[in-house]
Amino acid sequence: MKHVHWVRITAALALVMGLGACAPLMVGGFVGSAMVATDRRTSGTQLEDEGIELRSANRIREMVGDRVHVNVTSYNRQVLLTGEVPNDRDRQYLAKLVSEVDNVRSVVNELAVMPASSLGDRSTDALITGKIKASMLDSKDIFASAYKVVTERGNVYLMGRVTQREANRATDIARTVGGVKKVVRVFEVITEDELKALLPEPPKAPPAPAK
Numbered sequence: 001m002k003h004v005h006w007v008r009i010t011a012a013l014a015l016v017m018g019l020g021a022c023a024p025l026m027v028g029g030f031v032g033s034a035m036v037a038t039d040r041r042t043s044g045t046q047l048e049d050e051g052i053e054l055r056s057a058n059r060i061r062e063m064v065g066d067r068v069h070v071n072v073t074s075y076n077r078q079v080l081l082t083g084e085v086p087n088d089r090d091r092q093y094l095a096k097l098v099s100e101v102d103n104v105r106s107v108v109n110e111l112a113v114m115p116a117s118s119l120g121d122r123s124t125d126a127l128i129t130g131k132i133k134a135s136m137l138d139s140k141d142i143f144a145s146a147y148k149v150v151t152e153r154g155n156v157y158l159m160g161r162v163t164q165r166e167a168n169r170a171t172d173i174a175r176t177v178g179g180v181k182k183v184v185r186v187f188e189v190i191t192e193d194e195l196k197a198l199l200p201e202p203p204k205a206p207p208a209p210a211k
Contacts, residue, residue, distance in 0.1 A: 052074040056072045075159040080159060083112070083152060084113075088113050129156075132151075135177060146160045155184060156180050
């Protein structure tokens with residue numbers, strides 16, 4: 001079982017690192033056929049979120065260059081900003097800048113005023129994210145694909161359209177992972193009935209053979 005769990009951590013970490021964890025300015029997601037099939041957003045909303053991330057990243061790069069380290073993650077048009085900036089003026093400016101990007105519904109500003117994190121810190125954050133995703137995959141009572149996990153300096157941010165039960169369970173899972181300093185929930189909470197409507201219907205049993 002330990003070997004299987006490590007394989008899952010490695011796969012999750014490879015996904016995270018493949019998204020450009022070492023870049024000074026990052027976007028938080030991608031759209032592939034598997035995600036479209038299992039994500040609780042519509043395929044159109046997933047594409048819209050990807051566009052928001054790219055437009056926001058480009059706008060930040062154009063206006064402030066590489067003197068900031070900012071991660072942009074959009075889920076259902078709600079944008080989470082994490083990373084480090086040199087002063088509070090930049091912190092407020094970047095939140096306003098992103099809020100004016102087309103289709104952005106709201107901005108959660110978690111930028112810290114401090115020196116940029118090191119590449120070592122970012123690698124550790126990527127490993128924590130991979131471990132959390134692997135633990136979610138191992139769990140039998142939540143859908144790992146329903147969550148986005150962002151880690152910054154050991155602080156874990158959880159996003160997704162989930163029920164209160166799922167929110168609490170994912171929070172408990174994240175808190176058990178080594179290196180996690182705190183867990184911040186940026187969820188869109190839905191009811192259990194809304195969840196049932198989002199889930200695909202189970203396949204019908206084949207008819208019994210005629211006697």
